[in-house]
Amino acid sequence: MAFRSNGSTENGKPLIIPENDRHQWVGVLPGINLPINFQNVIIGVIRITGDPTELLEFGELVKMITEMMLHQAFMAEQLEWKQHLKELVFEDLLKEDINQHSVDQRLELIGMKLEPPIKWG
Numbered sequence: 001m002a003f004r005s006n007g008s009t010e011n012g013k014p015l016i017i018p019e020n021d022r023h024q025w026v027g028v029l030p031g032i033n034l035p036i037n038f039q040n041v042i043i044g045v046i047r048i049t050g051d052p053t054e055l056l057e058f059g060e061l062v063k064m065i066t067e068m069m070l071h072q073a074f075m076a077e078q079l080e081w082k083q084h085l086k087e088l089v090f091e092d093l094l095k096e097d098i099n100q101h102s103v104d105q106r107l108e109l110i111g112m113k114l115e116p117p118i119k120w121g
Contacts, residue, residue, distance in 0.1 A: 012042060014059070016052045032056060034063040038070050085110045 015033040022028050031049040035042045046066060048059050089106045092098060107113055 012037065014056070016056070018052055032059045034059050036063065036066055036070070038067065038074075043070075082110050086112075 012035050014035070017025070017028060017030055017032070019030045022030055029049045030052060031047060032052050032055050034046045034048075036044040036046060046059065046063055048055050048062070085106050089103055089110075089112075092103045092106070103114075
């Protein structure tokens with residue numbers, strides 16, 4: 001994925017815009033553009049305006065924290081989803097008429113399986 005219109009990178013590397021090169025982009029100030037990666041896909045760009053030589057280390061830290069926060073939020077959502085599926089399986093198993101297909105599908109999604117002896121119905 002490439003981000004061209006705002007001067008961001010096409011190759012996944014930071015784009016540094018020094019004062020003497022800013023005329024190449026309309027309305028752009030000196031600074032750095034740092035692509036944000038999530039699951040090996042560029043999903044956005046952090047743009048920090050100022051002297052690029054002073055910003056790069058700070059910018060890399062902001063980029064790293066942003067990517068870590070995205071990963072953390074994704075993992076939390078996955079855990080919540082998995083817990084919800086476990087609860088649904090448990091509720092299904094308590095029903096008088098157990099839907100074996102539904103239970104099996106949900107168990108497969110969460111990577112679990114019921115081991116014999118199992119009595120359906």
